[in-house]
Amino acid sequence: MKIAILYGTKYGTTEKIAELISKLIIKNHNKDDNGSIDVELINLKEKDDVNLDCDILIIGSSVYMGRIRKEVKSFIKKYRNTLIEKRFALFICGANEVEGIKQINKVFPSEIVNHSIATAFLEGELNLDKMKFLDRKIAQFIIKGANKEFKIDDVAIDEFVQKIKFSI
Numbered sequence: 001m002k003i004a005i006l007y008g009t010k011y012g013t014t015e016k017i018a019e020l021i022s023k024l025i026i027k028n029h030n031k032d033d034n035g036s037i038d039v040e041l042i043n044l045k046e047k048d049d050v051n052l053d054c055d056i057l058i059i060g061s062s063v064y065m066g067r068i069r070k071e072v073k074s075f076i077k078k079y080r081n082t083l084i085e086k087r088f089a090l091f092i093c094g095a096n097e098v099e100g101i102k103q104i105n106k107v108f109p110s111e112i113v114n115h116s117i118a119t120a121f122l123e124g125e126l127n128l129d130k131m132k133f134l135d136r137k138i139a140q141f142i143i144k145g146a147n148k149e150f151k152i153d154d155v156a157i158d159e160f161v162q163k164i165k166f167s168i
C-alpha cells in the first residue's frame with residue numbers, strides 16, 4: 001500500500017505532525033503484518049508537482065488567520081479532479097480550540113471535505129522563538145487569551161490515524 005502525506009507548514013509544527021502520522025501508520029501496519037507499506041512525506045512548498053499514484057493521501061495544513069497555507073490551497077485547486085476520485089484524509093493544525101474542527105469547512109472547499117475519509121483538527125505549537133515579528137505578537141495574544149501551553153496532542157493524532165486505517 002502506498003500512502004502520501006502532503007503538507008504545508010510555516011514554522012515546522014505541521015511537518016512534525018506529518019512525521020508522527022507517518023511513524024504511527026508504519027507502526028500499526030507492522031503490528032498487523034499485512035503486506036508492504038510505503039509512506040512518502042511531501043512538503044508542498046518544496047514540491048508541488050506531485051505523483052498522486054497512491055492508495056491513500058493525507059493532506060494537512062496549519063491555519064493562519066482562518067486560512068490554510070497557500071501551497072496547500074494551490075495543490076487542492078490544481079489536483080481537484082484527481083483528488084475526488086481518490087481516498088484521502090484531511091487535517092488542520094492550529095491553536096484555535098474554540099473553532100477547532102469547524103475551521104475545516106471554512107478552509108477547504110466543501111466538496112473536498114465531503115469526499116474525505118477522515119478529518120481532524122490537531123493542536124499545534126506556538127514557537128515564539130521561530131516567529132516573525134507580527135506572528136509573534138499575535139501568538140503572544142493567543143497564548144495570553146488561552147492561558148495554556150500549546151503542544152502536539154499524540155492522542156488526537158493516534159485517533160486520526162485509527163480513523164484512516166479503519167476506512168482502508
Ligand SMILES: Cc1cc2nc3c(=O)[nH]c(=O)nc-3n(C[C@H](O)[C@H](O)[C@H](O)COP(=O)(O)O)c2cc1C
Binds near residue numbers: 011063094103125136
Ligand atoms: C498569526 C497567527 C495566526 C494564527 N491563526 C490561527 C487560526 O486562524 N486558527 C488556528 O486554529 N490556529 C491559528 N494559529 C496557530 C497556528 O496554526 C499554530 O501555531 C500551528 O502550530 C502552526 O503550524 P506550522 O508551524 O506548521 O505553520 C495562528 C498562529 C499565528 C502565529
